Amino acid sequence: MSLHPMKLVTVICESVLEEQVVELLRDCGVQGHTAFDVRGSGSQGLRNAEMRECGNVQIEVIVKPEAASSLLENLRAKFFEHFAMVAYESEVRVLRPQKF
Amino acid sequence: MSLHPMKLVTVICESVLEEQVVELLRDCGVQGHTAFDVRGSGSQGLRNAEMRECGNVQIEVIVKPEAASSLLENLRAKFFEHFAMVAYESEVRVLRPQKF
Amino acid sequence: MSLHPMKLVTVICESVLEEQVVELLRDCGVQGHTAFDVRGSGSQGLRNAEMRECGNVQIEVIVKPEAASSLLENLRAKFFEHFAMVAYESEVRVLRPQKF
Amino acid sequence: MDFFSTIESNLLSPAVLFFALGLFAAVTRSDLKFPEALYTALTLYLLTAIGFKGGVAVSEAGLAAVWQPLLAAVGMGCLIPLVAFPLLRRLGGFDQANAGAIAAHYGSVSAVTFIAATNFLKNIAVPYESFASAFIAVMDSPAIIMGVMLGKGSLSRGASRPDQGLRRTLRDAVLGRGVLLLVGSLLIGMLSGKRGMASVEAFFVTPFQGVLALFLLEMGMVAGNRLGDLKKVGPFLLVFGLAAPLVHGSLGALLGTLAGLSVGGTTLLAVLAGSSSYIAAPAAVRLALPDANPAYSLTASLGITFPFNIVLGIPLYFEIAKFLHR
Amino acid sequence: MDFFSTIESNLLSPAVLFFALGLFAAVTRSDLKFPEALYTALTLYLLTAIGFKGGVAVSEAGLAAVWQPLLAAVGMGCLIPLVAFPLLRRLGGFDQANAGAIAAHYGSVSAVTFIAATNFLKNIAVPYESFASAFIAVMDSPAIIMGVMLGKGSLSRGASRPDQGLRRTLRDAVLGRGVLLLVGSLLIGMLSGKRGMASVEAFFVTPFQGVLALFLLEMGMVAGNRLGDLKKVGPFLLVFGLAAPLVHGSLGALLGTLAGLSVGGTTLLAVLAGSSSYIAAPAAVRLALPDANPAYSLTASLGITFPFNIVLGIPLYFEIAKFLHR
């Protein structure tokens, strides 16, 4: 069995953005994603999950190493100015690289 | 204080598999795990969390570096053919290595 | 666009500790955090999310590389003796380093 | 009341209208969304309430009056997969696993469709055996076991090799949450009887119709989200999703009549036979027949058969029952 | 009953007291917390129930009796942002986006405040048009669209460049879950009428007051958690959060009187005009006007105007309505 290096891009943003972020992922040619609701704090204050309108969501995507930085760049360009958002990449090693 | 390198193995799969994956982890000698419900999309289409029957779960386990690839191999052998599943490993550094 | 190396510190602990962990983060000068409810097993047995009193929470924080180990050390000193807790760090690369 | 006015009365019930609203929300991609916990809570409530009510009714009617129709219901649960499987294999061209999975879904029943049918009968003032909800509790397990065995070829090939997965299937079919809740609440209803009912009626009975309406809003969204998959599953499954309920429902009506049920009770058994599962079957079948693609069984169940039954099937089964009782 | 005893009766209602308990829990940082799924479930229930009840009432009263007050309500939804926007711009010094966002929130309505007001009227035995809850369903969309257009400058600058975001805003304003649930349930109520009501009354009507009380416990916590932001938003917004409801409410009372509503109905229209949204508006406005800081609109809505209306505003609007009807 061999493992293949990939990038995991993680985005934490306001729940209202989930649909738009997923759309952007699709536009960037990403094949899948995983999302879950989180709560958190940051420069824009506390975001507890009580009201969905003010909630946070964490979105994780595995992409080919070369695709990660353009994806992050697109996220930055589209959302960073106006919205609470944190985005980062890290290294992972997957089975079945053809999936991603 | 010293940190010890370990592997974090992440599995994203259908909720109905959670019990079986956790069993397999135990059979592989893994000491603990963490799980949470997620939603996502992939080659098998959208899996929103609305109905538990069609939900997704993310399972994370910290294991000794040398144990990671055999664990992934076992997961692959048992589940990859039939089920929606994504699995990857990454490097982490823990306190208290004896725990894992 | 340039990415900046940071550390992601992950803490998995009993839900009753969330408030205290977040306080400690703030005392260590960390600017933000993300948290979500998880279930899991470990040396202290099964912790399913059914009763909030016995639940688990996962807390993730991005910090400057040099801050990670002192943060972990503080967590260890304050909680490890008495509470179910797992903590580890990993490498990530973020946009906008000034945020963290 | 003639056929069309019964259909109209069905279509204008809050339950069906909320279902339509859910469909609309899904199709227009509104941000309306039920949290998973609410879906689960509503399911829990509905299954518990149905089982309990059925149990109290059984304790009132006495087992003597009940065992025959109950046996007919169990028979239906076994029979339908046997009818559906060869059709799916030969006409539909499905492989063994997928045919077994779909057969298990259609042998199982939809509790929500059943309740919609009891509402329908109440609306048009047709009486029915109140122990009928006990049927729901006994049809799923045999159907799932039958469908899974067909899907695994255990029936045709005989038990040549010791099948380890079968034990798990049996467990899932009997202890899966759907069946456990229904059978458990049924027994609770039988044991605590009228006096038990008096204490919990205001929770399990009085607000029931309203809860169902809210749940159908959610089911409308779930079904609507499945509509996109209709193209993928192909024309055969679409036809099957409309024809199977009619065939199974007619069988159910026949058996119900033979078992001595009233027109109302016969309608309800037909509705159960014609309905297909999306609570008990999916989880059990997914684990037992991993090679079956859940998109087929769920899309047919939720995207075609469920709406069809809610909107048109129920009045049709009633007409069939009336015809057989003439 | 004089002014102070109506206030007292309002303050000692379970709903208002539970709101106070929630405030207390938030301020003392108790570990009391509603799961998000429960918040969403309660919202779903309340909106569906209000819409449905309003719809049944409309079907009873007949459209002829309803269209005029309904038009007045739509007018209010359009008018209030136009009144609030210049105030926020000039006196408050807010930039265009923030002024538009806040204006959209105040043009929209708070369903919970509305119900608290109907309770208040029931308590002091003042009758009102039962179709009044239909108003809620029609005020949010125009207000959100108006506020967003003001915030984007689409109104002043004309449609010089094709605005791609506007389509999304329109969709969010009309298909956002708040409006969809209200309008959808209203239509369901109208279509299924009295007979539909009979079947679901025990869920959507009878326990309603109690559910509201529980929800207000949660709203108290949400509002209490916002109190900390009060310092940040500055004194103008504090004054605005108290003065705007009075101005808008008086406008609403005037229009209601002109549209021929009774004292009770006029009070309710005034309450809607004076209330501000925290369900429909936030999500739609956040996406349409991303430069607006949600802290402003939500803190004013939830931290100032909502508590003010629940505690003092409602009896005040009633006095104004009485005065105008003299």
Add this chain to the structure above:
Amino acid sequence: MDFFSTIESNLLSPAVLFFALGLFAAVTRSDLKFPEALYTALTLYLLTAIGFKGGVAVSEAGLAAVWQPLLAAVGMGCLIPLVAFPLLRRLGGFDQANAGAIAAHYGSVSAVTFIAATNFLKNIAVPYESFASAFIAVMDSPAIIMGVMLGKGSLSRGASRPDQGLRRTLRDAVLGRGVLLLVGSLLIGMLSGKRGMASVEAFFVTPFQGVLALFLLEMGMVAGNRLGDLKKVGPFLLVFGLAAPLVHGSLGALLGTLAGLSVGGTTLLAVLAGSSSYIAAPAAVRLALPDANPAYSLTASLGITFPFNIVLGIPLYFEIAKFLHR
């Protein structure tokens, strides 16, 4: 009605039967599972409803009639940890922290056991003081504070060093969600009285028994999941979990009789004394006594004492109360 028929009537109530179903589901490892949000929502509802009902009853009875039994209840809350602690230390061999933690749990009360007891009394037609649910609201805080101080040795060693953690404990004991909801709703009930009750009765009172039954299904599962830990905690805790409720319950019955309560009211105070907490105590104690192993206190509370009380304890306390009132 003799002893065995009261036991039988208790065992065949829907609440106890649903508890048994939950136990069964856990033991057979069914996939039945309550979402955490539902558990929290049911807890919220039950605590709010109990507090509110108690408050209305207090406002009806007048403080004059209530203060004496209430004082007895507070006394019980302080007394039980003092009784249990030395037993746990000496006979059980527990260290200070664990003994204090368990003592705090047993001094605190189980609201659900209390309600099951009121059902039991209703079933066998024994009247009781309706303000009795006010007792629940006042026993937890003193018991938790007492248990924590014992567990920290603050009582024996005196306040030698300024204990920073104690402030937090006090806060948690008084503002923890369990106590806050109970006391808050009690006050709301007292303030809004009969008129408030009229408006929210259909939510907080009528469906209550049914909600409790559903909650006991969940509690059965939670208790069943704890059964596996029974082996680990050792035989002493098993004996303690059965004997302590009897000792504490008898004490409660004695004090209740002395405080002038009726047989019914005495039974209820005994039930509270004999019951142990799994809502208020765990969280507060976990933070205040981190060295205590929660497996001990929770397994004893949930796995032994709770089922024992639900099934056998309640009729026993009733017999004791009858005996003392002869």
